[in-house]
Amino acid sequence: MTAPFSPVMRLLSSFSLLAFLLTVPAWAADWPQFRGPDSTAVAPDAQIPAQPKIDWTVPLPGRGLASPIIVGNKLFLTCASGPKQERLHLFCLDAATGGQIWERQLLATGRTMSHPKTSIASCTPCSDGQRVFALWSCNDLGAFDLDGNLLWVRGLTTDYPNASNSLGMASSPIVIGETVVVMIENDSESYSLGLDAKTGANLWKLDRPKAANWTSPVPWRADAHAAPVAVLQSSKGLLAVDAASGSRLWEYAEGASTMSSSVVAAGVVYAPSNGVTALSPGAGDAPPAQLWRSKQINPATVSPLVLGDRIYSLNGAGVISAAETKTGDLQWKLRLTGPFSGSPVGAGTRVLAVNEKGLVQVVDTSAPQGALTGSLQLPLNAETKENILCTPAISGNHVYIRTDSALWRLGE
Amino acid sequence: MKLFLLPFLCLCVGPLQGALDESLQALVNVGPEGKGNEAAGAAWQEVVRAGPAALPALLAATGKGSPVADNWLRVAGDAIVQNAHTRGQVLPVAQIVAFLQDTTRLAAARRLAFDLLKRADEPRAKAVEPTLSTDPVQELRRGAVQLLIDAAKTKEGGPAKAAYLAALEVVRDEDQTRIIAGELRKLSVPVDLPKHFGFITQWQVIGPFENTGRQGFETVFPPENEIRLDATYDGKSGPVKWQPFTSGDEYGKLDFNKPLGMLKEATAYSVATFYSTEERDAEIRLGCKDGWKVWLNGQYLFGRDEYHRGQQMDQYKLKCHLHKGANTILVKCCQNEQKEAWTVEWEFQLRVCDSAGTAILTAAK
Numbered sequence: 001m002t003a004p005f006s007p008v009m010r011l012l013s014s015f016s017l018l019a020f021l022l023t024v025p026a027w028a029a030d031w032p033q034f035r036g037p038d039s040t041a042v043a044p045d046a047q048i049p050a051q052p053k054i055d056w057t058v059p060l061p062g063r064g065l066a067s068p069i070i071v072g073n074k075l076f077l078t079c080a081s082g083p084k085q086e087r088l089h090l091f092c093l094d095a096a097t098g099g100q101i102w103e104r105q106l107l108a109t110g111r112t113m114s115h116p117k118t119s120i121a122s123c124t125p126c127s128d129g130q131r132v133f134a135l136w137s138c139n140d141l142g143a144f145d146l147d148g149n150l151l152w153v154r155g156l157t158t159d160y161p162n163a164s165n166s167l168g169m170a171s172s173p174i175v176i177g178e179t180v181v182v183m184i185e186n187d188s189e190s191y192s193l194g195l196d197a198k199t200g201a202n203l204w205k206l207d208r209p210k211a212a213n214w215t216s217p218v219p220w221r222a223d224a225h226a227a228p229v230a231v232l233q234s235s236k237g238l239l240a241v242d243a244a245s246g247s248r249l250w251e252y253a254e255g256a257s258t259m260s261s262s263v264v265a266a267g268v269v270y271a272p273s274n275g276v277t278a279l280s281p282g283a284g285d286a287p288p289a290q291l292w293r294s295k296q297i298n299p300a301t302v303s304p305l306v307l308g309d310r311i312y313s314l315n316g317a318g319v320i321s322a323a324e325t326k327t328g329d330l331q332w333k334l335r336l337t338g339p340f341s342g343s344p345v346g347a348g349t350r351v352l353a354v355n356e357k358g359l360v361q362v363v364d365t366s367a368p369q370g371a372l373t374g375s376l377q378l379p380l381n382a383e384t385k386e387n388i389l390c391t392p393a394i395s396g397n398h399v400y401i402r403t404d405s406a407l408w409r410l411g412e
Numbered sequence: 413m414k415l416f417l418l419p420f421l422c423l424c425v426g427p428l429q430g431a432l433d434e435s436l437q438a439l440v441n442v443g444p445e446g447k448g449n450e451a452a453g454a455a456w457q458e459v460v461r462a463g464p465a466a467l468p469a470l471l472a473a474t475g476k477g478s479p480v481a482d483n484w485l486r487v488a489g490d491a492i493v494q495n496a497h498t499r500g501q502v503l504p505v506a507q508i509v510a511f512l513q514d515t516t517r518l519a520a521a522r523r524l525a526f527d528l529l530k531r532a533d534e535p536r537a538k539a540v541e542p543t544l545s546t547d548p549v550q551e552l553r554r555g556a557v558q559l560l561i562d563a564a565k566t567k568e569g570g571p572a573k574a575a576y577l578a579a580l581e582v583v584r585d586e587d588q589t590r591i592i593a594g595e596l597r598k599l600s601v602p603v604d605l606p607k608h609f610g611f612i613t614q615w616q617v618i619g620p621f622e623n624t625g626r627q628g629f630e631t632v633f634p635p636e637n638e639i640r641l642d643a644t645y646d647g648k649s650g651p652v653k654w655q656p657f658t659s660g661d662e663y664g665k666l667d668f669n670k671p672l673g674m675l676k677e678a679t680a681y682s683v684a685t686f687y688s689t690e691e692r693d694a695e696i697r698l699g700c701k702d703g704w705k706v707w708l709n710g711q712y713l714f715g716r717d718e719y720h721r722g723q724q725m726d727q728y729k730l731k732c733h734l735h736k737g738a739n740t741i742l743v744k745c746c747q748n749e750q751k752e753a754w755t756v757e758w759e760f761q762l763r764v765c766d767s768a769g770t771a772i773l774t775a776a777k
Contacts, residue, residue, distance in 0.1 A: 102494060103494070105486065107482065107523075109479040113727060115722060148491065149456070149460070149491075150487045150491075152453055153449075153483050154449075159445050162716055165718070166723070187719065187721065188716060195446070198450075199449045201445065201450075210717075
């Protein structure tokens, strides 16, 4: 369903806010979706170990680059196994010990082909604190309660048979109030969907640009009291939609990355567009005001994060840049060891990034020019040329990272 | 397994069978775009609550709805088995085995039966696996074929040849076939892969037509309206005619760059006549990284306007129905404007097989 900009949006937003308030996650230490709370990649009440060490590791039966998510004392993680990645696993583990609480398996109903480097288990699940919504890039989407009871399941390729990318897709869902927002954007049958979180039925469906797109939707609020809306990113730019109705709210049409996702902080959208462009949307349907634009902090494929009053971005050469959020002025640059596929995450004054070869690197952002405080080489499987492509998750004083074969918890 | 308890267990749940059937039906009934999910959510809980006694009926219901319905049933089966392990409940292993071995049952249901068996009683599953090498379900063969490959690796000379040839007879998956063929060739045994897989290698091709701006995918060029092998049409840069082309590729790839030149923004067609000895259901399986459409006997099967994202054998499985005698397979293949080295390919591979991936070869006229 496509709806024009509409004055009834305020009313709809009120309903959305009510629904949102009824389903606010209960745990401060939760990391409920790709890049954590509100997709910011920042854990507000957590600490990143300055010199991380391995606490434990849990073997996985299949491949994947989806991040783990944490809800209360439970960790949820997907992977895919089988000769054609056709077995889709969702694990619920004890976040403290890694012990398995339950596992559920689906069989892929959509196409499971992907580039050998990536996997069908590329989309990070999301949770509203009561339910977990797990999507794989074959477009199978399941909703479970925290005890593993199946609430509903969809096979989106069954409904929309030309929606796929033979390289694999990677967009992660988000849940806003009672709507699960998924972006199934590709060269052919390209769309975004709002699904009823209770039943999985379509609330809305938007046709989207016919172009491969690996970015994830992010929530944005006009102010602290407003209901979040979903910001959909594509090669064309950004489109904000009301999560409950799919109505179009505002649009930014100057293009954006199809790999690196936007980040929102204090109502400002930092979009990977012409480098990074800081946008301040208003309450109406006018295009957002551009606050600044900087090509000096161009994120290559990973997504930026905002920590305090700075935005941090990793480029293709493995250089992390820090810039003022107010002006975009570059503060410092620090060369890390790349290459990176997973996005950096932050907590306190530290940023943590893991390169594809399993080197965990911790940056102290309070040092005048930024400083590497610690690093840890994870013992990856050289025989299988194992890579780390995932974005880490943070909860409490721990960091969770997964590979194709294992989940690791790091601590001090 | 305390199998002696099973009749008692079944007796106890007998009166509940009607309710269970209704719940299972609610799962089978889920429709497109989430229709029926609300009822299915409640029904799923009922099915799981029914415990191990529900498994035979759950298996019988599998495959009767959509693949999405099968996932509702699959997750319920998983939950029942996991709960049974936690609670020390008896699982109807013998019934699951019997269901698996009944090849008249639906493919999806038998796959689930084997998966549940692996979780319920792994030693029993391992004992059953070698018997599945000729199974009509492609996915069920795989483990048994791997056992044959592993056994062949322990042999040399004549016994190794015999073992690999036996494995070649039953193998259907491409990766396992490649291994077996490689080992046989090391032993100087020729392997005809196009015949093994059923690739069509004899084609008539015509082109180029336009695909500037990727508009050719939706443009109806003359071969979509008529197949006249003696016709001449206006093409992208002049008159075009059908010409014979035989693929020499081991995996049946028809490379349009060979008969038509290294072109960009171009559309081509290929047509083949496939003779079937009987009227039957079949699958046309295609691999292609360009825009493509396929018709069988003038009926459009499927198409896809994706370019250069990857290609593999059996990438697309198109269910179809063959007439007895001549069947016309028409393929449209569109090359786009990209100039990178990895966008040169303008090709497809196509085979005709049954649902187990067993080749159906074209018969003599």
